[in-house]
Amino acid sequence: MTIQERPIFRPLTVRNVSLRNRIVMAPMTRTASPGGIPSEPMAAYYRRRAEHGVGLIVSEGIGIDHPTALGVGSLGEGNMPELHGDAALARWREIVEGVHQAGGVIFPQLWHQGVIRTHNTGPHPEYMSSRPSGLWGPQGGYTTAPQPYLDQMLPPTTPMTDEEIVDVIAAFARSAANARDVGFDGIAIHGAHGYLPDSFFWHETNRREDRWGGRTLKERARFGAEVVKAIRAEVGDLPIMFRFSQWKTQDYDARLAQTPDELGDLLGALADAGVDIFDASTRYYHHPAFEGSPLTLAGWARKLTGLPTMAVGGIGLQNELKNSFAGEVDAVNNVPDVEARIAAGEFDLVGVGRSLISDPAWAEKVQAGEPFLPFHPRVLASVD
Numbered sequence: 330m331t332i333q334e335r336p337i338f339r340p341l342t343v344r345n346v347s348l349r350n351r352i353v354m355a356p357m358t359r360t361a362s363p364g365g366i367p368s369e370p371m372a373a374y375y376r377r378r379a380e381h382g383v384g385l386i387v388s389e390g391i392g393i394d395h396p397t398a399l400g401v402g403s404l405g406e407g408n409m410p411e412l413h414g415d416a417a418l419a420r421w422r423e424i425v426e427g428v429h430q431a432g433g434v435i436f437p438q439l440w441h442q443g444v445i446r447t448h449n450t451g452p453h454p455e456y457m458s459s460r461p462s463g464l465w466g467p468q469g470g471y472t473t474a475p476q477p478y479l480d481q482m483l484p485p486t487t488p489m490t491d492e493e494i495v496d497v498i499a500a501f502a503r504s505a506a507n508a509r510d511v512g513f514d515g516i517a518i519h520g521a522h523g524y525l526p527d528s529f530f531w532h533e534t535n536r537r538e539d540r541w542g543g544r545t546l547k548e549r550a551r552f553g554a555e556v557v558k559a560i561r562a563e564v565g566d567l568p569i570m571f572r573f574s575q576w577k578t579q580d581y582d583a584r585l586a587q588t589p590d591e592l593g594d595l596l597g598a599l600a601d602a603g604v605d606i607f608d609a610s611t612r613y614y615h616h617p618a619f620e621g622s623p624l625t626l627a628g629w630a631r632k633l634t635g636l637p638t639m640a641v642g643g644i645g646l647q648n649e650l651k652n653s654f655a656g657e658v659d660a661v662n663n664v665p666d667v668e669a670r671i672a673a674g675e676f677d678l679v680g681v682g683r684s685l686i687s688d689p690a691w692a693e694k695v696q697a698g699e700p701f702l703p704f705h706p707r708v709l710a711s712v713d
């Protein structure tokens with residue numbers, strides 16, 4: 330089999346964007362952007378992954394352009410980047426150009442931390458955090474959040490007003506317009522892990538009875554769908570990728586959709602709004618999503634929507650994200666299984682996170698059949 334015939338190296342075109350292969354760098358926060366401006370090493374970091382053959386780079390989460398006169402903010406503490414302001418936009422332009430020169434494609438991941446943002450921290454410490462129903466989430470979930478954070482975040486706060494919700498949607502659209510202007514090839518939306526769009530989807534954090542809430546996932550899909558529509562209106566034909574997950578930062582065991590039908594309601598609403606690619610964020614890419622079927626979450630997303638989907642979680646590694654900050658995680662070559670699933674039409678794209686931090690040349694190792702590197706959390710201390 331030639332390289333182009335291998336499922337993972339087949340090109341894929343979505344709208345007007347062609348990917349040279351199926352390997353996607355998963356979005357990963359690197360906390361190297363003091364004042365919201367990506368530091369200089371970030372440009373070389375992204376470019377290096379493109380030079381070594383990654384098909385699509387999804388950037389680290391980038392805080393959207395919120396607050397406004399109505400207040401709040403998208404990010405909390407931690408040197409995370411923004412997508413507004415001349416200095417940040419100039420650095421993103423440089424990053425995008427570097428990736429393009431290396432033959433790569435890059436989408437920014439638009440991020441509003443919402444309920445998870447620590448109150449009164451980040452670029453706008455004057456504000457509490459945005460919550461659909463004033464709730465952080467249920468107490469006692471399976472989480473790694475430290476107790477002092479929980480003590481601060483568990484007490485209920487004032488729910489977002491209708492005006493505030495409309496204001497955040499406009500902030501997503503403004504940041505998408507900025508992304509288009511600096512040359513990004515598409516838009517990725519962080520709609521997973523309990524952050525703001527996900528907190529509208531999840532019944533534990535959305536108890537609203539107005540147009541932004543409801544008893545069904547279909548009704549609670551509205552906020553996400555309106556974000557997608559507002560972004561589509563700004564970016565024309567650029568592909569829109571949407572990350573969703575069952576698991577939440579508040580509870581790794583949480584389930585957003587109890588059945589495939591419910592998942593279909595959510596993803597259908599988002600697809601109708603303009604999503605082109607679904608990124609099914611799981612901790613283990615190969616785990617079955619629902620009882621009674623071996624299909625993975627990415628597999629269900631593809632089956633239910635007919636759109637290209639991405640699988641992610643433990644590709645190239647023995648263990649999952651949650652367990653990986655304590656010590657070294659061994660490498661494993663599960664690419665043959667991944668390729669068999671692509672060939673069978675289960676999913677289309679392969680999200681690779683920690684393996685691509687450990688080894689910028691991971692895609693070349695796949696091509697050459699060389700052993701992968703393990704992941705050690707100490708590599709997170711610097712960006713290279």
Ligand SMILES: Cc1cc2nc3c(=O)[nH]c(=O)nc-3n(C[C@H](O)[C@H](O)[C@H](O)COP(=O)(O)O)c2cc1C
Binds near residue numbers: 521644
């Ligand atoms: C250091 C680090 C930072 C991350 N930051 C983000 C983020 O900003 N946005 C996001 O959607 N996921 C984030 N993730 C999750 C990854 O995108 C990915 O889904 C997860 O690491 C599983 O893939 P892996 O097993 O290949 O590492 C992060 C993961 C790591 C290790």
